[in-house]
Amino acid sequence: MCLSNSDENTSKIVERAIVSGYRLIDAAEIYSNEVSKDIGIKNGLESAGLNRDDIFITSKV
Secondary structure (H helix, E strand, O other): OOOOOOHHHHHHHHHHHHHHOOOEEEEEHHHOOHHHHHHHHHHHHHHHOOOHHHOEEEEEO
16 A cells, blocks of 8 residues: 555554554654644544553654
8 A cells, every 4th residue: 555645644644553552653853744743643642542641752853
């Protein structure tokens, strides 16, 4: 399955990852997807019934 790197795809993929059991989200400013990643995290946490403290988010400077 090949997906384009759109904001909508990013948020959906992050949301699905959290709902599927992923608890580590790796990010970097160079990906230029901060907003869509954050939306995916918010939606994923809500869908999975989790709190922010239940996942790890790493980033590079």
